[in-house]
Amino acid sequence: MKILVITQYFYPENLRINDIVFSLQKRGHLVEVLTGKPNYPSGEYFKGYSWEGPNEEYLNKVKINRANLLLRKKGKGIDLLFNYLSFVIFGTLKILNLKKRFDKIFIYAPSPITVGILGVIAAKKFKCKSNLWVHDLWPESVKIAGGINNKLILGLIDIMTRLIYRFSDQILVQSPFFNFYLQKQKVDLKKVKYYPYYAEEFYKPLPKKTVIAKKFPSGFNLVFAGNIGVSQDFDTIIETFEILRNEKINLVILGDGRDKKRVQNLISKKGLENKFLFLGAYSPREIPDYLSCADALLITLKKAEIFSYTLPGKLQSYLACGKPIIGALDGIGKKVINDSGAGLCSETENSSELAKQILKMSRSSLQQRNKFSRNALDYFNSNFEKEKLLNKLELILV
Numbered sequence: 343m344k345i346l347v348i349t350q351y352f353y354p355e356n357l358r359i360n361d362i363v364f365s366l367q368k369r370g371h372l373v374e375v376l377t378g379k380p381n382y383p384s385g386e387y388f389k390g391y392s393w394e395g396p397n398e399e400y401l402n403k404v405k406i407n408r409a410n411l412l413l414r415k416k417g418k419g420i421d422l423l424f425n426y427l428s429f430v431i432f433g434t435l436k437i438l439n440l441k442k443r444f445d446k447i448f449i450y451a452p453s454p455i456t457v458g459i460l461g462v463i464a465a466k467k468f469k470c471k472s473n474l475w476v477h478d479l480w481p482e483s484v485k486i487a488g489g490i491n492n493k494l495i496l497g498l499i500d501i502m503t504r505l506i507y508r509f510s511d512q513i514l515v516q517s518p519f520f521n522f523y524l525q526k527q528k529v530d531l532k533k534v535k536y537y538p539y540y541a542e543e544f545y546k547p548l549p550k551k552t553v554i555a556k557k558f559p560s561g562f563n564l565v566f567a568g569n570i571g572v573s574q575d576f577d578t579i580i581e582t583f584e585i586l587r588n589e590k591i592n593l594v595i596l597g598d599g600r601d602k603k604r605v606q607n608l609i610s611k612k613g614l615e616n617k618f619l620f621l622g623a624y625s626p627r628e629i630p631d632y633l634s635c636a637d638a639l640l641i642t643l644k645k646a647e648i649f650s651y652t653l654p655g656k657l658q659s660y661l662a663c664g665k666p667i668i669g670a671l672d673g674i675g676k677k678v679i680n681d682s683g684a685g686l687c688s689e690t691e692n693s694s695e696l697a698k699q700i701l702k703m704s705r706s707s708l709q710q711r712n713k714f715s716r717n718a719l720d721y722f723n724s725n726f727e728k729e730k731l732l733n734k735l736e737l738i739l740v
Contacts (some may be wrong), residue, residue, distance in 0.1 A: 343371045343372070343445045343446055343632070343680070343736075343739060343740070344371070344372045344374075344442070344443065344444045344445045344446070345366060345371055345372070345373050345374070345444060345445065345446045345447075345448055345739070346357070346374050346375075346376060346440075346444040346447050346464055346468070347359065347362075347363050347373060347374070347375045347376070347448045347449075347450065348375075348377075348447065348448070348449045348450070348457060348460050348464060349375065349376075349450035349457065350377065350378050350379050350411075350426075350429050350454070351377065351378070351380075351382050351450075351452075352375055352377035352378075352380070352739070353380075353401060353408065354380050354388050355380045355382045355383075355388075356625065356626055357448075357450075357452070358539055358542070358655065359450040360446075361542050361624040362450075362458075362479065362732075362735070363375060364402050364404065365728070365732055366497075366732070366735075366736075367402060367403060367404050369736070373404050374404065374405045374407065374442065374444070374507075375404060375405070375406045375407065375437055376407045376409065376433060376437065376460070376464075377406060377407070377408055377409070377432070378394075378408065378409055378411040378432075379391050379392070379393070379408055379409075379410060379428050380412065381411075381413050381414055382605040383417075383598070383599070385413055385414045385416055385417060385497075385630065386413060386415075387413070387417040391408075393410055395408075396408060405508055406550070407440070408434050409429060409432040409433040409436045410428070410432045410433060411425055411428040411429040411437070412424040412425050412428040414424065415554045416599055419488065419490070422454075422488075422560070426456045427456065428455040428459070429456070429458075429460075430456050430459050430460060433457075434459075434463055437460060437463055437464050437467060438444065438467070439503045440467075442463075442471055443468060444468045444705065445470055446470055446471060446473065446739050447461050447464045447465050447468065447470060447471065447472040447473065448473050448475065448739065449461035449472060449473065449474045449475060449476060449510075449585050450475050450477075451474055451475055451476050451478070452478050453478045453480075453483060453484075453487075453502050453679070454479040454480070454708065455476070455478065455480040455502075455506060456506075457596075458474050458506035458507075458510060459506060461473075461474055461506075461510060462479040462506065462509045462510060465510075465511065467529075469513040469634055471512060472510050472511050472512070472710075473510075473511065473514060473738065473739060474506070474507075474510040474512070474515075475515075475517045475537065476513060476514065476515050476520065477655075478518070478548060478652075479520060479523045479524075479648050479651065480499055480500075480503045480653075481499035481500045481503060482523065482646075482647070482648040483648055484496065484499055485571070486644070486646045486649070487572060487573050487640075488570075490537075490682065491701075493590065496627065498600055500567045503527065504527050504528065504551060506530075507524070507527065507529045507580050508529075508738075510533075512533050512535065512738070513529065513533055513534045513537050514536075514537040514539060514553055514738065515534060515535070515536055515537065515543075516537065516538050516539060516652075516653055516655075516664045517536070517538070517649040517651055517652055517653040517715055518674070519650070519652075519653075519673055519674045519675050520535060520651050520652075521536075521721070522651060523648070523651055524646075533700040535738055537735065537738060538653060538657060538658070538725075538726060538731070539653075539655045539658050539660040539725065539726070539732065539733070540726050540728040540731040540732070541659045541696055541722065541726060541728070542626065542659070542728065544626070544630060544631055545626075545658075545659045545662035545663055545665055546629050546630060546662060546664075547632055547664040547665075547715075547719070548630050548633075548634040548663075549633065550633065550634050550635050551631055551634070551635075554631055554632055554634075554635050555635045557590050557619075557621060557711055558592075558619070559594075560590070561590035561591060561592050561635050562589075562590060562591045562592070562637050562638075562704040563591075563592050563593075563594055563635070563636055564591065564592065564593045564594065564636065564637065564638050564639070564668065564700065565593075565594045565595075565596065565632060565633055565635075565636035565638075565639050565640065566579075566593055566594070566595045566596070566597070566639075566640045566641075566642075567595075567596040567597060567600075567629055567632070567633065567656060567659075567660075568596075568597045568656045569597055569599040570582045570595070570597055570598060570599030570601050570602040570605060571599045571600055571601050572600075572644070572726060573643060573649065573693075574599075574601070574642055574643065574644075575610070575642050575643060575644040575645075575670070575690065575691060576605045576608075576642075576663060576669060576714045577602060578610055578642065578690070578691050578692070578693050578696065579593065579640070579642060579670075580609060580612060580614065581621055581693035581695075582693040582696045582697045582700065583614055583617045583618070584612060584614065584693075585694060585697040586617070586697055586700065586701070587617070587708060589701065589704070591617070591700060591701075591704055592617055592618070592619060593617060593618050593619070593640065594619045594621060594632075594636070595618065595619065595620050595621065596621055596622070596624055596629060596632055597623055598622070602620075606620070608651075619705045622644060629659070630663055633659075633660070633663045633665055634663065634665075636659045636665055636702075637666070637667050637704070637711075638665060638666040638667065638685065638700075638703050638704075638711075638733070639660045639663075639666070639667050639668070639670050639685075640667075640669075641654060641656060641657055641660065641667065641668075641669045641670075641671065641675070642669070642670040642671070642690070643670070643671055643672075643675065643690060644691065645672065645689075645690040645691040649671075649672065649673070649675075649690070650671075650672040650673025650674065650675075651673055651674060652673075652674065652675070653674050653675060653678065654671075655673055657669075657678060657679075660684075660718070661718045661719070661720075661721055661722035661726065662719070662722045662726070664715045664716070664718050664719040664722075665714075665715060665718065666684065666686075666703060666711050666714035666715060666718070667679055667684045667685030667714070667718065668686050668687070668696075668699055668700055668703055669685065669686070669687040669688070670687070670688050670689070670690050670691075670692070670696045671689075671690060672689055672690050675687075676689075678721075681721070682717050682718060682720075682721035682730055683713075683714070683717035683721075684714055684715075684717045684718035684721060685703070685714050685718070685726075686699040686702060686703055687699070693731070
């Protein structure tokens with residue numbers, strides 16, 4: 343197949359669409375990418391990129407067409423709005439100038455959903471089917487994560503989103519629970535298919551490396567890997583560790599994000615610095631070595647209807663690494679942890695219940711934790727293994 347992948351974010355930005363593109367290319371498909379100039383998450387151009395270029399480049403035999411966009415800067419609302427809309431404008435110009443013909447259009451749509459507009463335009467130009475892979479439910483995510491409550495703005499975003507869905511030929515969703523929300527938006531569920539993230543092959547159980555294990559404090563060590571944002575509900579995590587103040591239980595954090603400074607200040611204010619260890623951000627390939635040194639892995643989200651529908655991408659990575667999981671999730675995330683038998687899960691925003699589950703895990707036997715680990719790997723291999731899901735994607739696109 344000749345596939346045009348449209349995504350606002352692409353290498354050197356770290357998102358899973360990178361692996362999908364290169365994997366499809368390795369399978370013999372002719373893949374080309376339309377993307378923006380990399381500036382996520384820092385808000386500034388990556389080294390080697392600017393408004394002037396490069397506008398085209400090749401990586402692993404994949405041609406990458408880069409459209410200009412306005413930088414997201416520090417992620418303020420007005421900057422994000424200009425960032426999203428500018429990619430649609432300059433991306434449209436890129437599409438109109440593409441000479442090659444394509445059989446399929448595959449659109450990667452985390453936030454923003456506006457990238458779907460480009461998918462509709464490309465499908466019309468090349469007279470082929472568009473496949474919109476939805477990871478975020480607009481306008482609800484704008485309201486919850488973006489803090490926008492203006493009914494007029496949300497109403498306009500809702501109309502735009504419904505039109506994108508209406509004119510997209512096929513919609514892929516990262517969680518089967520998305521259907522509940524899409525149904526409210528009058529989406530024809532006949533054109534909706536469940537297609538989750540897979541975890542790349544480097545996410546796997548690894549032996550502990552002494553040089554990394556030495557960075558960890560003594561005691562029972564939970565690891566949280568990923569974005570430090572409002573959606574991850576660090577307020578509940580901090581309240582939980584207030585309850586666990588006198589226990590030899592620590593949280594090792596791998597990652598960065600817009601909420602990191604506020605979180606660190608709150609930890610200091612409550613005198614909990616000895617319970618939290620921030621090791622910084624690492625490339626995805628480095629993460630499994632750190633997860634291997636954990637006693638258990640932590641995953642949390644805020645309480646919101648939209649998050650109960652969402653399957654957090656790092657849950658697949660956690661399962662693939664074969665470690666016990668502790669969650670504070672509702673909906674599909676909680677269902678996966680419970681169905682897999684990979685760990686323990688509390689409801690969202692309930693610090694006392696989360697503290698009980700962490701204590702229970704810390705006091706469980708090695709035999710029980712090994713069982714959680716085996717269950718995690720079995721569930722991953724059955725539901726989220728890379729080659730199986732790539733096979734499924736090929737069938738969807740055909």
